[in-house]
Amino acid sequence: MLGKPLTLIIPERYHEYMQGGLERVVSTGVFDLGGISFEFTGLRKSGEEFPAEMSFATWKSRHEVFFSCIVRDISERKRADKALQQEKEFTRTIIETADVIIIALDLEDKVILFNRKAEEVTGYCRDEVLGKELLKTIPMRMDREAFAKMTQEITSGAAVSPYHQFITTKSGEEKIIFTRGTQLKDTEGRVIGVLETGVDVTEQRSMETKLLQAEKLRDLGELAGGVAHDFNNVLAAILGRAQLLRMHLEEFAGSERRKAYHELKQGLEVIERAAADGAETVRRIQEFARIRPDDKDAVAVDINKVVAQALDLTRGRWKDEAELKGIYFTIVKQLSDVPPILGSPAELREVLTNLINNSLDAMPGGGTIRVETFKEHTHVCLRLTDTGSGMPPHVVERIFDPFFTTKGPQSTGLGMSVSYGIITRHQGTITVESKDGSGTVFVIRFPLKEIEKVSQEEPPQAVKKTETETAAILIIDDEEDVRELLRDILTMHGHEVAAARDGRQGLEILASRAFDMVFTDLGMPGMSGWEVATEVKKIAPEVAVALITGWGINLDKDDMEKSSVNHILNKPFTVDDILRLVREALTLKKMKE
Ligand SMILES: Nc1ncnc2c1ncn2[C@@H]1O[C@H](COP(=O)(O)OP(=O)(O)OP(=O)(O)O)[C@@H](O)[C@H]1O
Numbered sequence: 001m002l003g004k005p006l007t008l009i010i011p012e013r014y015h016e017y018m019q020g021g022l023e024r025v026v027s028t029g030v031f032d033l034g035g036i037s038f039e040f041t042g043l044r045k046s047g048e049e050f051p052a053e054m055s056f057a058t059w060k061s062r063h064e065v066f067f068s069c070i071v072r073d074i075s076e077r078k079r080a081d082k083a084l085q086q087e088k089e090f091t092r093t094i095i096e097t098a099d100v101i102i103i104a105l106d107l108e109d110k111v112i113l114f115n116r117k118a119e120e121v122t123g124y125c126r127d128e129v130l131g132k133e134l135l136k137t138i139p140m141r142m143d144r145e146a147f148a149k150m151t152q153e154i155t156s157g158a159a160v161s162p163y164h165q166f167i168t169t170k171s172g173e174e175k176i177i178f179t180r181g182t183q184l185k186d187t188e189g190r191v192i193g194v195l196e197t198g199v200d201v202t203e204q205r206s207m208e209t210k211l212l213q214a215e216k217l218r219d220l221g222e223l224a225g226g227v228a229h230d231f232n233n234v235l236a237a238i239l240g241r242a243q244l245l246r247m248h249l250e251e252f253a254g255s256e257r258r259k260a261y262h263e264l265k266q267g268l269e270v271i272e273r274a275a276a277d278g279a280e281t282v283r284r285i286q287e288f289a290r291i292r293p294d295d296k297d298a299v300a301v302d303i304n305k306v307v308a309q310a311l312d313l314t315r316g317r318w319k320d321e322a323e324l325k326g327i328y329f330t331i332v333k334q335l336s337d338v339p340p341i342l343g344s345p346a347e348l349r350e351v352l353t354n355l356i357n358n359s360l361d362a363m364p365g366g367g368t369i370r371v372e373t374f375k376e377h378t379h380v381c382l383r384l385t386d387t388g389s390g391m392p393p394h395v396v397e398r399i400f401d402p403f404f405t406t407k408g409p410q411s412t413g414l415g416m417s418v419s420y421g422i423i424t425r426h427q428g429t430i431t432v433e434s435k436d437g438s439g440t441v442f443v444i445r446f447p448l449k450e451i452e453k454v455s456q457e458e459p460p461q462a463v464k465k466t467e468t469e470t471a472a473i474l475i476i477d478d479e480e481d482v483r484e485l486l487r488d489i490l491t492m493h494g495h496e497v498a499a500a501r502d503g504r505q506g507l508e509i510l511a512s513r514a515f516d517m518v519f520t521d522l523g524m525p526g527m528s529g530w531e532v533a534t535e536v537k538k539i540a541p542e543v544a545v546a547l548i549t550g551w552g553i554n555l556d557k558d559d560m561e562k563s564s565v566n567h568i569l570n571k572p573f574t575v576d577d578i579l580r581l582v583r584e585a586l587t588l589k590k591m592k593e
């Protein structure tokens with residue numbers, strides 16, 4: 001190579017350019033070949049071309065210009081450069097075409113990357129957000145402080161779980177983004193910000209809500225169907241009997257009145273029973289629909305005591321009646337000394353009673369019921385086993401559905417669903433295991449709780465009787481039947497009664513004379529029962545107000561104290577319910593005096 005022209009290692013097509021350049025250097029003495037070093041295409045002896053770099057050094061003597069050059073093969077460097085370029089392009093393509101929102105923030109929460117999906121979802125283009133604080137550009141439900149705290153947690157390496165972020169798009173729409181933040185690091189591994197990757201779940205959320213709604217409606221339909229069915233039975237009995245009685249009364253006269261009296265009594269008994277059954281169905285539906293746990297009323301409950309009480313309540317079925325029919329049941333109790341749980345004794349008794357009744361139904365020829373209580377880790381458990389008919393899988397599957405029954409029209413099919421609701425409200429679980437023909441096992445588990453602070457006593461069930469006293473009572477109800485029924489009940493028991501058909505009329509009467517108590521209906525045209533109560537208290541604060549309602553309202557102590565209502569009377573009520581309320585009102589009044 002020495003002594004040969006430089007063009008030997010340059011492909012022929014560049015010779016002219018090279019030559020021209022060299023000549024210019026020689027003639028002007030100015031080196032202008034594009035820098036001290038430059039890249040060019042080299043030529044190997046084999047004829048193969050390769051990327052090369054040439055570095056020059058020139059010097060001049062008086063008449064001549066010399067230059068030396070170093071030629072380097074830079075194929076390797078070129079390959080690495082290309083690979084890097086390719087990788088960058090890949091990343092860019094991934095970020096830009098990904099169907100996820102990708103936003104990178106620096107340590108001051110300023111946006112340094114905002115991909116196409118982010119633009120699409122938010123409606124903002126990157127020029128509007130890059131370099132700005134994200135929250136200042138795109139409004140979110142999270143405030144700045146909380147957002148900054150979260151990004152700080154992410155950058156410091158804390159595990160922040162993905163969360164739902166509610167953002168407002170440029171067009172003012174609210175969208176829900178399910179997003180996850182991770183640390184953003186530079187090549188040296190230093191944390192330089194946060195990378196948020198998120199998906200728009202707005203549509204999915206609204207679909208879920210719709211589905212839930214549809215499911216609710218279906219359940220409601222099922223519920224309504226069941227209620228209608230049961231009520232038709234009850235109403236048929238009431239209506240039929242009432243008509244019959246009227247006909248009899250018209251028929252019988254004079255000497256036959258005694259017979260008529262007997263029939264009347266029998267008929268009334270059926271009506272009473274049917275109405276009570278109807279009321280019971282409503283109570284169970286209300287029980288089933290009640291979601292809010294009445295924590296304030298919860299007490300420490302000894303589950304063993306509940307077992308004993310439920311067995312007592314059902315004794316008629318598994319002992320007395322059964323033995324009369326020559327059927328024998330064995331009750332095995334294996335009760336361990338378990339800690340009390342927090343809840344409502346009455347509700348838990350209902351669960352146990354439902355389970356025992358079902359087991360008895362499943363053993364028409366007699367059998368064994370075993371009740372065990374035990375502690376298991378952090379739970380108090382109750383296991384109830386019977387040797388009854390058991391259930392095929394398709395029954396097991398539907399056992400907790402409201403109105404599901406295999407027992408025909410005389411059963412409501414609410415026992416297990418009500419029980420399920422009660423257990424869930426007590427934060428417990430219930431499992432069932434059963435095979436067709438080989439008995440059933442239920443296991444109920446309640447979480448162990450700190451219950452020292454809670455009262456250990458069951459609340460008193462009934463109010464003590466005070467000596468019979470006469471009370472002055474005002475009835476306000478727009479429904480004549482209810483109003484007259486109340487009037488009859490109260491006057492029959494010696495109370496003085498005035499009645500009004502709406503709130504306005506009631507308040508007028510109240511202003512004209514003194515009363516001990518007001519019974520007011522809740523839903524009335526003009527003024528609601530709550531409003532009547534408030535007005536009554538303004539006129540006469542010492543008067544007790546009882547609100548009559550068909551809505552199954554259960555107010556806890558605090559809510560009651562806040563309202564002007566002293567008592568709630570749920571429809572349908574019994575004579576005893578009314579008289580108890582009057583007694584309570586009189587006792588309270590006396591205590592205050
Ligand atoms: N221990 C059991 N053995 C066999 N089948 C049972 C048992 N417990 C429940 N079942 C089945 O589950 C169904 C639903 O029970 P659930 O207590 O909800 O309603 P029901 O007993 O039919 O009616 P209700 O309790 O309202 O009078 C029953 O009809 C019965 O088929």
Ligand SMILES: [Mg+2]
Nearest residue numbers: 354358415416
């Ligand atoms: Mg049942």
